[in-house]
Amino acid sequence: MRAVALLLAGVLVAPASFAQHLGDQTGIMGGESGFFDPGVRVPLSIDSQPFARTVTCTGARTLTGTATGAGAVTWAASPDGASGACTGTTSWSCPVAVSPNAAGEGVETITVSQAGGGSATVDVGFYVAGAHSCFLAQSYDGAYNAGKLNLDAVGTWVNLGSSSLNVTQATGSAQPTYRTAIVGGQPVVRCDGGDRVAGAAAVDWTFLYQGAAFTVETVGKTVSGNGTYAATGASNGVHGYSSIDVGGSYFLQIINETPATNLSFSRSGYTSGLFHLASSVLLDDGGAGTDASIFVDSLATATGTRALLYSTTTASPLTLCAYNAGGFPLTGDLFRVLIYSGTALDATQRGINKQTDEWALGGTLPVTP
Numbered sequence: 001m002r003a004v005a006l007l008l009a010g011v012l013v014a015p016a017s018f019a020q021h022l023g024d025q026t027g028i029m030g031g032e033s034g035f036f037d038p039g040v041r042v043p044l045s046i047d048s049q050p051f052a053r054t055v056t057c058t059g060a061r062t063l064t065g066t067a068t069g070a071g072a073v074t075w076a077a078s079p080d081g082a083s084g085a086c087t088g089t090t091s092w093s094c095p096v097a098v099s100p101n102a103a104g105e106g107v108e109t110i111t112v113s114q115a116g117g118g119s120a121t122v123d124v125g126f127y128v129a130g131a132h133s134c135f136l137a138q139s140y141d142g143a144y145n146a147g148k149l150n151l152d153a154v155g156t157w158v159n160l161g162s163s164s165l166n167v168t169q170a171t172g173s174a175q176p177t178y179r180t181a182i183v184g185g186q187p188v189v190r191c192d193g194g195d196r197v198a199g200a201a202a203v204d205w206t207f208l209y210q211g212a213a214f215t216v217e218t219v220g221k222t223v224s225g226n227g228t229y230a231a232t233g234a235s236n237g238v239h240g241y242s243s244i245d246v247g248g249s250y251f252l253q254i255i256n257e258t259p260a261t262n263l264s265f266s267r268s269g270y271t272s273g274l275f276h277l278a279s280s281v282l283l284d285d286g287g288a289g290t291d292a293s294i295f296v297d298s299l300a301t302a303t304g305t306r307a308l309l310y311s312t313t314t315a316s317p318l319t320l321c322a323y324n325a326g327g328f329p330l331t332g333d334l335f336r337v338l339i340y341s342g343t344a345l346d347a348t349q350r351g352i353n354k355q356t357d358e359w360a361l362g363g364t365l366p367v368t369p
Contacts, residue, residue: 058131106353150178220275318339
């Protein structure tokens with residue numbers, strides 16, 4: 001008589017002759033390659049990224065993951081074309097270094113492969129490498145905010161650039177806050193009108209107002225306190241700058257404070273409540289005898305100036321979420337600040353950074369100076 005499977009008291013009972021179909025190496029319910037085998041793994045997988053659209057300031061990002069094979073693991077980037085080796089096999093780590101050098105290369109598809117095994121891909125956003133300072137809301141703690149929660153105070157904003165010059169605030173009431181999923185699913189550092197985080201020593205930031213070229217870029221928005229900084233005087237002939245005029249409005253001012261020539265920009269048409277990319281290049285400020293100031297989304301008042309980014313003269317280090325006690329609050333969000341010391345980024349390089357920002361934030365950014 002042919003053997004059959006019986007259902008007794010809700011339990012499936014199978015004769016021994018059915019073992020190959022219901023349990024051992026090729027069975028569907030539990031053998032080595034069984035459908036319900038919890039040990040089944042894909043040939044190669046990449047660990048999830050800190051954010052769905054993760055960006056890096058340094059041009060390098062370490063990817064990790066697992067694989068089932070024993071072959072060597074390597075990575076390759078597209079469209080940049082860079083590649084490299086990884087360490088480990090079943091548990092691997094790949095230090096990925098990319099220096100995008102053409103328009104359209106701000107976002108790289110990284111493919112990790114194992115010899116004789118599988119492969120997987122992940123997209124990573126890269127800014128143009130070489131930034132002296134990089135303050136990124138995705139990683140204000142320097143470790144992609146692992147364990148950080150919405151509304152956490154930002155007492156130190158870690159500088160991910162080559163200088164490692166952090167900005168800090170010890171007073172709790174003056175600390176900005178970390179806000180999650182604000183724009184395109186991305187976090188920001190929010191200034192509430194009475195906040196500031198600043199560098200420890202003004203001398204560290206002298207390049208912002210004396211000497212060689214530099215580039216400053218920010219992505220952020222003002223919620224309230226938007227005002228007008230009117231142009232005064234003529235441009236100094238030794239200054240150079242790149243700017244994009246959007247309907248006569250400006251988001252960033254670089255002001256030469258030489259008494260006879262004050263270089264500044266009006267941005268009365270700037271729309272508060274929208275994220276903007278502010279990008280500007282100062283080619284030369286005229287040397288040590290000429291002081292310059294930087295204001296990003298500033299509000300000039302009778303008692304002083306407020307700004308999302310601020311630096312002026314030898315008495316002031318770089319300050320984010322600047323304020324004074326005059327009672328004119330500036331509330332705004334910052335996604336990132338990049339400063340290149342001694343480097344005037346060209347249009348292609350600035351385009352790479354813009355593409356990376358727009359990919360990260362999931363939308364087109366208005367660009368102001």
